[in-house]
Amino acid sequence: MLIVAATAGCTDDDRSGAEGGPTPQPQQSTPASVAPEPVVARLDTPTGQARLGPIPQQFPTSLDGMPPYVPKRSHPALLVYRPYESPSDGSGWASEQIGIYSRDGEWARLDLSTLGIDESLWPGVDTIGPGALDSGGRWLALSASDGVVVVDLLTGEVQNLLGSSGPVAGVRWHPSSTRLTANVLNGRDMTVDVPSGVAEPSPVPMLNLGFLPDGRVCSVRQTPDGASLREYGDGGALLSTRSLGFKYPGGELIRAWSAGSQLAFVSLDNGNRGVEMPSFDLVAGEVTGVLRWSARAGVWVEVEGWWDENRLLVSMDRWLVAWNPSDGSVQQVARLPRSDRQGRHGSVGVAFAL
Secondary structure: OOOOOOOOOOOOOOOEOOOOOEOOOOOOOOOOOOOOOOEEEEOOOOOEEOOOOOOOOEOOOOOOOOOEOOOOOOOOEEEEEEEEEOOOOOOOHHHOEEEEEEOOOOEEEEEHHHHOOOHHHOOOOOOOOOOEEOOOOOEEEEEOOOOEEEEEOOOOOEEEEOOOOOOEEEEEEOOOOOEEEEEEOOOOOEEEEOOOOOEEEOOOOHHHOEEOOOOOEEEEEEEOOEEEEEEEOHHHOEEEEEEOOOOOOOOOOEEEEEEOOEEEEEEOOOOOOOEEEEEEEOOOOEEEEEEEEOOOOOOOEEEEEEOOOOOEEEEEOOEEEEEEOOOOEEEEEEEOOOOEEOOEEOEEEEEEOO
């Protein structure tokens, strides 16, 4: 909190006292400035609709009928998409299909069985989602039973990175970079460069990974005094630790996204408690806004990332929304299919090149 104080000084109109000097005037201090209360919004209470660039307003309920994906050098992907996925879909890469939506507004279906991926790398019946796109829309990364499968969407070439590391349960791309961090189940999480394959241990577990606006790795941690922000440099060296000045009602697994001066973060392990995601202004040093939603069973929520410096994309059952922390607006951007079909609970996944 910034505290500003001022004291009254003497002017040319001050009257002289008995000693011939200026008559002392009572000093008046300016009240301490108080940071405005953050705007609180609810994810399940949208305030309107918005059209964001080429994002489709309606996502298809099936990939059937889409043309096969053909690698394109001129139109990188904007997003990847799984309309519905459940453990009973089948086995092997033949059961894995992903929708690719290009920046020129065209859908295509990528059949992973056509890429020549080693069948032993299939991660099993657990749902793998749509994968993760790098910010340029070129590289699609998929968790595998051993390392990470990376598909070059411009050439169709496939790589298996971090081989011999064992099963991977998730990946996250670094912003504006060809580096990704993998959640290695049987060891330390690793950061690897694409396509060179050069790898190093991640200073932060993938589930705690965050990034600052300049691309540096950060993490938000719980301390007895409240939430704190840790910043890391090259090689994983801890550069600084900064108190955020408030108590965060979340668990220990906290993931963060940033754009401009805003840093949004949310706990992934809230149990049955409601979920709270604040957006913290790194320059002003205060919380700009808070987004809340229920943690009730059957409702999945994924933070996709910042569309621009003002709007954070969040996907949930049936909707993709954009949250603006400054004014508290939660606008519906696109309709998604339901995640349950004929009494079976599955998952719907979308991932953006952000």
